[in-house]
Amino acid sequence: INLRTVYAFAREMYPKNSKETIQYGTAGFRGKAEFLDSVMFRMGVLATLRSRYREGAVIGVMITASHNPEPDNGVKLIDPKGEMLESSWEKIATDLVNVSDQELEQHVGQIIKDNNIDVTSSSYVYVGMDNRYHSPRLLKAVADGVIALKGNVREFGIVTTPMMHFFVVAANTKEAYGKPTEESYYEKLISSFEKLRNGRVENGNYRNSLIYDGANGVGARKMLQFIKRMNNSLAVTVINQGIGTGKINEDCGADHVKVKQRVPVNMPDVEPFTRCVSVDGDADRVVYFYTDDEGQFHLLDGDRIATLVADYLMEQIKRCDLNLRIGLVQTAYANGASTDYIVNELKVPVSCVPTGVKHLHHKALEYDVGVYFEANGHGTIVFSDSAKSLIAEAAKTNEDAKSLLLIIDLINETVGDAISDMLLVETILNHKGWDVKDWSAAYNDLPNLQLKISVQDRNVIKTTDAERVCVEPQGLQEEINKVVANYKRGRSFVRPSGTEDVVRVYAEAATKEDVQQLAYEVGRLVQ
Ligand code: NG1
Ligand code: ZN
Numbered sequence: 001i002n003l004r005t006v007y008a009f010a011r012e013m014y015p016k017n018s019k020e021t022i023q024y025g026t027a028g029f030r031g032k033a034e035f036l037d038s039v040m041f042r043m044g045v046l047a048t049l050r051s052r053y054r055e056g057a058v059i060g061v062m063i064t065a066s067h068n069p070e071p072d073n074g075v076k077l078i079d080p081k082g083e084m085l086e087s088s089w090e091k092i093a094t095d096l097v098n099v100s101d102q103e104l105e106q107h108v109g110q111i112i113k114d115n116n117i118d119v120t121s122s123s124y125v126y127v128g129m130d131n132r133y134h135s136p137r138l139l140k141a142v143a144d145g146v147i148a149l150k151g152n153v154r155e156f157g158i159v160t161t162p163m164m165h166f167f168v169v170a171a172n173t174k175e176a177y178g179k180p181t182e183e184s185y186y187e188k189l190i191s192s193f194e195k196l197r198n199g200r201v202e203n204g205n206y207r208n209s210l211i212y213d214g215a216n217g218v219g220a221r222k223m224l225q226f227i228k229r230m231n232n233s234l235a236v237t238v239i240n241q242g243i244g245t246g247k248i249n250e251d252c253g254a255d256h257v258k259v260k261q262r263v264p265v266n267m268p269d270v271e272p273f274t275r276c277v278s279v280d281g282d283a284d285r286v287v288y289f290y291t292d293d294e295g296q297f298h299l300l301d302g303d304r305i306a307t308l309v310a311d312y313l314m315e316q317i318k319r320c321d322l323n324l325r326i327g328l329v330q331t332a333y334a335n336g337a338s339t340d341y342i343v344n345e346l347k348v349p350v351s352c353v354p355t356g357v358k359h360l361h362h363k364a365l366e367y368d369v370g371v372y373f374e375a376n377g378h379g380t381i382v383f384s385d386s387a388k389s390l391i392a393e394a395a396k397t398n399e400d401a402k403s404l405l406l407i408i409d410l411i412n413e414t415v416g417d418a419i420s421d422m423l424l425v426e427t428i429l430n431h432k433g434w435d436v437k438d439w440s441a442a443y444n445d446l447p448n449l450q451l452k453i454s455v456q457d458r459n460v461i462k463t464t465d466a467e468r469v470c471v472e473p474q475g476l477q478e479e480i481n482k483v484v485a486n487y488k489r490g491r492s493f494v495r496p497s498g499t500e501d502v503v504r505v506y507a508e509a510a511t512k513e514d515v516q517q518l519a520y521e522v523g524r525l526v527q
Contacts, residue, residue: 001119007105009148014041024090026356026498028076033134040138044145051123060168063129064282067255070247082169082414084358128156128164160283162417192409204433209235211276213264215253216242219283254280279418285377286418290436302373303338319400327367333375341443352466378416448508449519458496
């Protein structure tokens with residue numbers, strides 16, 4: 001391998017056109033698409049090196065900016081077991097994308113040397129993208145990065161983020177998991193879903209129809225594929241399909257519905273209490289919502305999904321008479337009412353970790369059954385190996401344990417998967433015979449609000465205690481405490497976003513008026 005080629009490719013085709021330092025953040029690199037060509041090329045290079053470092057295991061590259069607006073794009077790397085890129089390599093990634101074109105050749109040489117990488121060994125990179133109009137161009141840049149190092153690349157075209165994670169795991173774990181193909185992904189989810197339904201499409205208050213907001217993204221396209229392959233087990237109406245002028249995530253999608261607490265555009269006229277879901281631009285987040293008979297909007301967010309799932313799994317585990325430790329993981333954005341419900345009603349251990357699924361995932365692995373969700377709808381459930389073998393053993397004689405095995409198959413354990421999570425919620429609601437009213441009855445969300453504040457340098461804000469306490473700038477936390485103390489059930493915190501150039505303010509309080517005032521007052525302290 002001649003590293004001159006890397007430099008030549010970079011200079012000729014993917015020159016670095018931005019001087020701003022960018023960081024591998026909560027979800028990889030993100031920014032305006034026009035500045036990302038060189039980043040993508042270099043990530044193709046890095047993915048190849050990572051694959052060689054991991055003895056030829058498949059590494060995934062996903063091109064997406066998730067819930068960000070359409071002009072943005074981004075890239076994240078997927079490690080061999082489907083997890084997010086190991087944190088020590090995040091730093092390598094950050095350094096690599098920030099060096100100048102002139103330094104590139106030498107810098108790549110240094111990475112190879114520091115990590116003892118055998119550049120003659122084989123490597124495999126899988127790459128996929130969302131349906132933003134600039135994604136194909138950026139995908140080519142990633143592929144060229146792989147080619148510059150004489151690696152192997154397989155392009156998957158337009159796929160969801162969780163599908164990419166599935167492909168990587170399927171490729172690296174030869175047996176059991178399925179093939180690394182789109183068809184195999186559909187087959188795995190649909191067959192377990194339909195076996196769990198067992199022909200019973202409706203039950204009690206549960207109806208099998210729902211509205212699905214695809215955010216004009218890849219989640220819409222893939223849901224249409226699901227519908228084609230399902231035997232009418234679920235009647236899904238897809239809105240914001242990404243056909244026509246609608247922009248990705250614009251006035252629609254999971255982030256819009258969650259943050260604005262409002263229905264998406266193009267909502268058809270439906271009966272009150274109709275179950276609706278919104279996914280985000282790369283379909284790794286899902287939230288439910290409905291409108292009541294007074295036209296009032298109601299959100300059933302990630303906290304709601306987590307509590308529903310934990311409650312159901314506990315019940316199933318008890319019925320199977322298995323001794324498994326179940327735990328829940330949340331972030332500071334979790335509604336206080338949901339945490340109270342978990343502690344007082346479910347009586348399940350619950351922990352709070354910093355924002356970003358890698359933190360949640362990591363913590364969830366400490367339990368036999370770890371349920372983790374961000375309030376925004378990003379999450380999944382992980383089962384330890386020993387839990388899986390206990391359940392499999394029990395399934396030989398016990399029907400409930402058999403269903404649990406199917407539930408495990410339905411879950412995309414590698415990462416939050418909007419469609420898989422939705423099918424899981426549908427399964428549980430059907431099992432319980434619940435409609436959205438029944439589901440909502442568990443607890444009442446405290447009114448809450450999120451603000452984005454633009455500041456000169458968001459990184460002057462430093463936090464601790466899972467981001468709930470601000471340690472810098474000095475004195476800010478005391479000010480926040482003083483304000484919060486004036487509100488019944490008040491809670492508020494601030495932190496710099498890892499995906500946008502803003503400081504986020506979160507507030508919750510006993511009433512809507514209070515929460516608005518509280519968020520405003522805390523926002524003023526930050527400005
Ligand atoms: P930042 O921008 O760091 O707040 C957002 C979400 C995260 C996570 C990432 C990745 C909130 C408050 N934050 O991160 O939970 O989903 O995007 O997509 O929802
Ligand atoms: Zn996403």
